[in-house]
Amino acid sequence: MAEQNILTYLPVLPSGELVGSAAELLGAAAQLGTPVGVIVTSPGAAEDAARAAGELGAAAVYVAEHEAVGTTLTEPAVNVFSTVWETTQPEALLVPNDIDGRDLAARLSVRTRSPIASDAVGVHRDEEGIVAHHSVYGSAFTTESATTHGALIITLREGAVDHRGQAVTPQIHRVELGELTGPAAAITGFEASVEASTRPDLRGAATVVSGGRGLGSAEGFALAEQLADALGAGLGASRAAVDAGYAPHSLQVGQTGVTVAPDLYIALGISGAVQHLAGMQTAKTVVAINKDPEAPIFDIADLGIVGDAFEVVPQLIETLQARNS
Amino acid sequence: MKIAVLVKEVPDSYGERRLNLTTGLADREASDKVLDEITSRAVEAAVSHAESADGVEVALVSMGPESAEATLRKTLAMGADSAHHVLDSALAGADMTLTAEVLAGVLQRIGCDLVIAGDVSSDGTGGVIPTMVAERMGAAHATSLDTLSITDSTVAGERAAYGGTVTVEAQLPAVVSVTERLPDARFPGFKGIMAAKKKPLETYTLADLGIDAEADVPRSIMLSVTESPARTAGEKITDEGDAGKRLAEYLTEKKLV
Numbered sequence: 001m002a003e004q005n006i007l008t009y010l011p012v013l014p015s016g017e018l019v020g021s022a023a024e025l026l027g028a029a030a031q032l033g034t035p036v037g038v039i040v041t042s043p044g045a046a047e048d049a050a051r052a053a054g055e056l057g058a059a060a061v062y063v064a065e066h067e068a069v070g071t072t073l074t075e076p077a078v079n080v081f082s083t084v085w086e087t088t089q090p091e092a093l094l095v096p097n098d099i100d101g102r103d104l105a106a107r108l109s110v111r112t113r114s115p116i117a118s119d120a121v122g123v124h125r126d127e128e129g130i131v132a133h134h135s136v137y138g139s140a141f142t143t144e145s146a147t148t149h150g151a152l153i154i155t156l157r158e159g160a161v162d163h164r165g166q167a168v169t170p171q172i173h174r175v176e177l178g179e180l181t182g183p184a185a186a187i188t189g190f191e192a193s194v195e196a197s198t199r200p201d202l203r204g205a206a207t208v209v210s211g212g213r214g215l216g217s218a219e220g221f222a223l224a225e226q227l228a229d230a231l232g233a234g235l236g237a238s239r240a241a242v243d244a245g246y247a248p249h250s251l252q253v254g255q256t257g258v259t260v261a262p263d264l265y266i267a268l269g270i271s272g273a274v275q276h277l278a279g280m281q282t283a284k285t286v287v288a289i290n291k292d293p294e295a296p297i298f299d300i301a302d303l304g305i306v307g308d309a310f311e312v313v314p315q316l317i318e319t320l321q322a323r324n325s
Numbered sequence: 326m327k328i329a330v331l332v333k334e335v336p337d338s339y340g341e342r343r344l345n346l347t348t349g350l351a352d353r354e355a356s357d358k359v360l361d362e363i364t365s366r367a368v369e370a371a372v373s374h375a376e377s378a379d380g381v382e383v384a385l386v387s388m389g390p391e392s393a394e395a396t397l398r399k400t401l402a403m404g405a406d407s408a409h410h411v412l413d414s415a416l417a418g419a420d421m422t423l424t425a426e427v428l429a430g431v432l433q434r435i436g437c438d439l440v441i442a443g444d445v446s447s448d449g450t451g452g453v454i455p456t457m458v459a460e461r462m463g464a465a466h467a468t469s470l471d472t473l474s475i476t477d478s479t480v481a482g483e484r485a486a487y488g489g490t491v492t493v494e495a496q497l498p499a500v501v502s503v504t505e506r507l508p509d510a511r512f513p514g515f516k517g518i519m520a521a522k523k524k525p526l527e528t529y530t531l532a533d534l535g536i537d538a539e540a541d542v543p544r545s546i547m548l549s550v551t552e553s554p555a556r557t558a559g560e561k562i563t564d565e566g567d568a569g570k571r572l573a574e575y576l577t578e579k580k581l582v
């Protein structure tokens with residue numbers, strides 16, 4: 001039997017680069033069948049993006065370029081995917097579990113009558129088909145799910161899959177955008193994010209340093225940034241720190257933020273509320289620095305330090321720097 | 326204008342949340358049940374719009390077990406006008422496909438111009454129901470909005486996009502979902518609580534909506550459930566002026582730096 005087509009949604013950044021999740025989407029697709037990339041973008045960006053997809057393992061790439069991508073929400077992508085779906089008869093579609101990925105998954109699920117396996121952290125195939133792995137209730141339980149029959153749409157948690165595809169020269173197919181008929185929201189403005197951070201993305205970073213309300217102010221939060229930079233780590237924050245305006249929402253770790261599973265997680269001035277733990281308790285090693293000896297974060301920390309972060313962290317950075325020079 | 330708010334009852338995340346290891350279903354006895362915080366923000370958005378504009382009616386819509394009725398009653402006290410509850414034993418363990426079909430079914434039955442939902446629920450964490458409902462209703466969607474503005478004929482807001490933020494706007498009818506950037510819910514006052522007792526709360530079965538939970542359509546099924554081992558506390562030290570150095574040693578020893 002020929003290998004089944006596994007479609008992946010590969011969003012493109014304004015810079016023309018593929019979004020970071022492309023590598024893991026194609027990696028996961030390679031574990032299941034023939035990875036097929038689909039790129040729907042504003043005119044000009046598709047060729048380079050398609051080649052980049054090949055380097056990440058896409059055997060075939062379907063590309064569509066159209067102005068509507070920048071002016072109409074979701075519908076252009078749904079339109080192109082409906083066409084590619086007909087042509088490729090996929091066994092599964094993998095999308096990033098982000099806002100745009102979920103909207104696409106939702107519309108296609110209803111149109112193609114395919115169920116959704118949501119927030120998957122891994123995939124495999126058994127005799128009966130594709131199985132998605134999930135980590136639910138703040139990682140307290142692990143589950144596996146599948147579809148009763150037909151194709152499965154999977155929203156893949158960012159940073160969760162390590163497998164990578166093999167570089168190939170992809171077959172590139174152009175797809176025309178059909179007439180947009182369904183009602184859709186208009187995109188009336190775009191503002192590029194200012195921070196061109198050189199830090200590794202929080203999702204998928206080997207080390208994450210997070211700061212909480214205990215850092216006291218936006219200036220105090222710089223302590224977490226300094227430690228993150230000293231360690232080459234991704235930066236995170238608690239919801240209280242985000243609510244207080246110390247850090248942008250995109251850095252929030254926890255139940256209603258990002259879920260991370262790094263090798264090392266360092267929590268500074270974070271109490272350890274259950275909703276925060278939900279986003280980080282599968283880290284391999286947890287270090288917590290907190291003034292309050294009773295803080296619940298110590299219950300799950302491999303090394304807990306009862307102390308003032310503003311004293312402990314500078315000394316840590318100094319010691320590490322002295323060692324490295 | 327009629328605004329429907331999709332509200333969901335969930336196990337309280339402050340308490341223990343469990344899955345039944347045999348059936349894979351949420352263990353409803355294990356936890357206290359609360360209105361999902363994000364849906365309380367959706368209610369707040371609807372009710373505060375109703376206060377600022379003329380002729381706006383707010384209906385709460387929920388699919389959930391019997392206990393959801395008490396949660397709906399409590400939520401009515403925030404200032405909504407009516408509540409609509411789909412209650413049917415065939416819905417235990419419903420997947421997203423069925424949930425979206427049911428919610429779109431009630432929404433079409435009661436009729437509305439705007440649907441406001443939460444972006445992602447705290448238990449299922451799918452984040453797809455609002456757009457699935459929009460597709461079934463033939464309406465536009467504008468999901469995960471960090472800001473929200475409503476007029477008689479449009480709804481608009483900002484949301485995260487690849488490499489920035491976009492502003493989106495949809496003509497009504499539309500389905501939107503909001504993020505926790507929106508204001509927290511109000512505490513209902515005594516007057517609100519008293520008034521809620523007399524507000525209409527209707528219950529629907531699947532038969533009422535003409536939906537067959539057993540229809541032979543593809544469904545998501547759970548194959549296995551395993552409980553992860555709980556994390557335990559390791560070493561705890563108190564800073565005596567050298568904790569930074571000791572931490573450096575610890576990280577170096579464990580090859581973490």
Ligand SMILES: Cc1cc2nc3c(=O)[nH]c(=O)nc-3n(C[C@H](O)[C@H](O)[C@H](O)COP(=O)(O)OP(=O)(O)OC[C@H]3O[C@@H](n4cnc5c(N)ncnc54)[C@H](O)[C@@H]3O)c2cc1C
Pocket residue numbers: 211212213214215237238239240241252253254255256257258268269270271272273274275276279289290291292295307308309310338362363447
């Ligand atoms: C539905 C829902 C969803 C939620 N989702 C999330 C989520 O995704 N992520 C999240 O983080 N939270 C979430 N929360 C909020 C959560 O319950 C907590 O309120 C939040 O995590 C607290 O953040 P914090 O630890 O920074 O602040 P606090 O609890 O205020 O803790 C601050 C800590 O800093 C310590 N401290 C103070 N000064 C110092 C110092 N100089 N040095 C060292 N330590 C110091 C204090 O001892 C204290 O323990 C959610 C809540 C709900 C209800």
Ligand SMILES: Cc1cc2nc3c(=O)[nH]c(=O)nc-3n(C[C@H](O)[C@H](O)[C@H](O)COP(=O)(O)OP(=O)(O)OC[C@H]3O[C@@H](n4cnc5c(N)ncnc54)[C@H](O)[C@@H]3O)c2cc1C
Pocket residue numbers: 115116117118119136137145331332333334351361363364367386387388389418419420421422424428441442443444445446447448449450451452453454455545
């Ligand atoms: C741990 C867990 C994992 C699950 N995994 C899957 C899976 O992989 N695939 C699958 O098909 N199903 C899954 N389910 C079932 C799914 O969660 C339910 O069908 C649920 O009713 C809808 O999904 P959600 O809560 O993730 O919704 P989301 O899409 O996250 O909810 C967003 C918003 O939609 C509205 N909404 C959602 N549900 C309701 C409701 N019942 N009543 C009123 N408004 C509502 C609310 O406004 C909510 O804020 C899972 C359930 C659990 C508990």
